[in-house]
Amino acid sequence: MVDAPILSARDLGLAYGSIVALHGVEFDLPPGRIGLVGANGAGKTTLIKILLGILRPTLGTAAVLGFDATKDVLDVRSRIGYMPENDCLPLDISAAEFVVYAAGLAGLPRNAARQRASDVLTLVGLEEERFRPIEGFSTGMKQRTKLAQAIVHDPELVFLDEPTAGLDPEGREEMLELISRLGGFGINVLVSSHVLGDIERTCDWVLMLDGGRVLRSGPLSHLIDADTVAVEVIGDTDAVARHLVAAGATVDVAGPRLLVWTSTDDAFRLVRDALADSGAGMRSLGPKATTLEDVFLEGSGS
Amino acid sequence: MTERGVVFDLGYVPYEGERRGRRGAISSTYRDGLQRVFGIRRRARKKILPWMLVVLALLPAVVFVGFAFLLSTFSPEAESPFGSHGDYFSITGGVVLLFVALAAPELLIPDRREGVLSVYSSRPLRPDDYIGTRSASLLTVVAGFMLIPQVLMYIGFAALSADGFFKALVTNTDEIPKILAATVVYALAYAPLALLVATIASRKAAATGIYLGVMIVGAGLAAALVEATTLPGSRYAAILAVDGHPDYVRDWIFGTTGSSETTIANAGLDPWVSLAVIVTVAVASSVFVVWRYRRLM
CATH class of the missing domain: 3.30.70.100 (Alpha-Beta Plaits)
Structure with a gap:
């Protein structure tokens, strides 16, 4: 691997009581678009939460963009974006208001936050609807808003957890197209999905998890x-x-x-x-x- | 021939400006808290109750100053029938209690119910920063409710004073620390407990109901136990009158203890006991809220 890894783990493990969610996980992932695949319960979301500093591993270490995911939590969070799998949108305000707020939460000054929010909402195709309350949005529009809040501050790396969940075929196509374009913007991407076809279409490196362990890690072209x-x-x-x-x-x-x-x-x-x-x-x-x-x-x- | 504009598609433009990190995240959360409790940038129905309470808190002060002006104009010798700064806390105290009952759930519950906490968890913000900033937003508003009418009265009455504006301002400066101390007492008595209830409850209406229920039931229970029983030490049941403690401590601060007929006054509790109850409930509530949010975020 020529480039320094953007994500790495050594003997990483986490257990919820007697339930082992991750065990002996080791990887070095290069810059680019990385697919994190595995069945439901394989440990994908747990791994992302450790990398975000939300969960503390019971064993081993993990690094994000060269920072220790456990000790340098604020350094990591200053440089990443996160699109959660579950709902994360306040329903009573407009998409524009929320994305401006999300940019402010990442440390952008007010004026820059407004400008970035406008640009990014246009980029994800919500320029017409951005002033409508989110509660009236379709699933596809909500997913786009979630993606917009994740990239509004121009992070070095963005985590996308099941970004196509709940989307109809057309919405899925559009979301995959957006994800594919992120690499061209200089944003590294980690896409978590149990839909292997989505990963094949969008990623150039794959990390496979099964039962909390690494099954495979390598360039997509080598694997398939x-x-x-x-x-x-x-x-x-x-x-x-x-x-x-x-x-x-x-x-x-x-x-x-x-x-x-x-x-x-x-x-x-x-x-x-x-x-x-x-x-x-x-x-x-x-x-x-x-x-x-x-x-x-x-x-x-x- | 006019020169025609040209539109360039710049595509995605990387951001290379200032990043304020944790400081920026905290100030954004604080500002959002203030906007949220007043319904700013939200639908009209979200604005009605908070702004109605603002009017309720301010209007009596405006009326007092207005009547004082009329009185000083038409009957300069008459003694002012309006209450002191201490008395005005009785009005704002009730309004603040209602406001806090509505605002604390609005600050905490939607973020949990709608999953927004996961967005905060991906920003340079610690759980303590989040809950501390939300608390600061609420305390700021409580302080505003308490202090703004007092400032209005302080300046208004000074302007109408027969001794002249500046002399009256200076003469009454001994009221200022009392006003500030009473404001802190009311804020500590009402806000942390409301945040605790909002941390436990899953719906805003339930949190408001539980909080007001604790205040009303506590007051009723305390009154019943203090007045209807003759058991030794029953007067300490007055501790349960959570909403009455700030009024009792306020009377003590303004040197008017015994002027009001309350359960706590009737029980003859030392004002220090009331102050200790307020501080204990505030600290215990805050510790629980911080513990809970460290687990959630």
Whole structure:
């Protein structure tokens, strides 16, 4: 990892009485858009709350932008934004008033707060509705307001906890589009979601949690691009597989279908040679489409 | 030919201006507290009750000064029928009690019910900062309710004094520390307990009802126990008359102890006991509120 990590953890653990929420969590996450994925109850929100300094870990340490998440809480909070999963909006004031207030809470002077709030509400698509009381907003408009309060002070890093929760397909698309644009604004993003497709679309690094432990952490391209080739053989499948293994490939056989992976050579070339050497034909050949869901299910043993 | 304007899409512009950190967060929370209790930047119905109470607190002072002006104009020899600074606290004390019953829940409960505490938790603000600032907003308003009518009367009566404005101002300066001390006593007696109830209750109406209920039931219970029983030490039941303690201490501060017929006066409690009750309830309430918010944020 070339860049200094924006988030790191060493042997991080937290237990609520006898219930272990996080255990032995270790990671170094680079600048950019990071996806925090895991099933409900995997420990995502607990991890975010530790990074925000809301919860104190029972074990280990965590750092945010180089600051200790437990000891340097105000330094961390001066540099981050947070969009919670649950409701966080006062219903009796307008979006503009609340976002101005949120900017003031981050330390921006009054005039700058007003200017920033206006700009950011326009950015999230609420320029027309910003003077309406929040209680009349749709779920999508509330999610946009939540995002606006999280970025109004131009944080170095923003935590988005389930940002697409409760949104209809159109609202989901628009929210994912907004999240994708944040990286271009120079804001690092950590998106927590149990919807793996959302992470695939918006992030370039993935941290997977399962049962309070780290399942995988790495660049998205490495996780879902495993250089695996799928071939459906016509003829002697076992003979083709033997040729591939002899050439150094790893092979999974499922009826006439072979999954072929190699770390040292071009898998397509090995398949071509094995088919020629064994005299078999093929019905189909192509890269195996690996999704984040496949990686998660494989890692969690489901 | 006129020159035409050009619109540039600057996109997202990073913020490179001043960041005031914790100091800015505290001042924003304080200002928001003041706006919230008066319904400022909120719907009209949120403004009605607080501003009605402001008028109730101020109007008698304006009327007193006005009548004093008429009296001094048409009957300079007549003695003023209007009360002293100490007496005026009886009016503002009741108004402040109602205001605090409405304002404390407004300050604390919506932030909890609507989840806004999670936003505060992501800003450079500690739980103690939050609850301290909310308390400061409430105490500021209480002090305003108590002091502004007193200042109005102080200046108004001085302006009408036969001895001349400046001489009257100087002559009456011994009233100023008494007014300030009484204001602190009322603020301590009413605000921390209201914040405690607002910390426990989950709805604003319930918090207002519980707070006023504690005051009314406490006064009734104290009166019943003090007057209807002959058990030794029963006079100490007057301690339960939570709303009566600030009036009793105020009379003591202004040197008019025994001038009013209250349960506490009838029980013959030492004013120090009343002061100790006020301080104890205030400290205990504040400790609980801070403890609770350290767990919530």
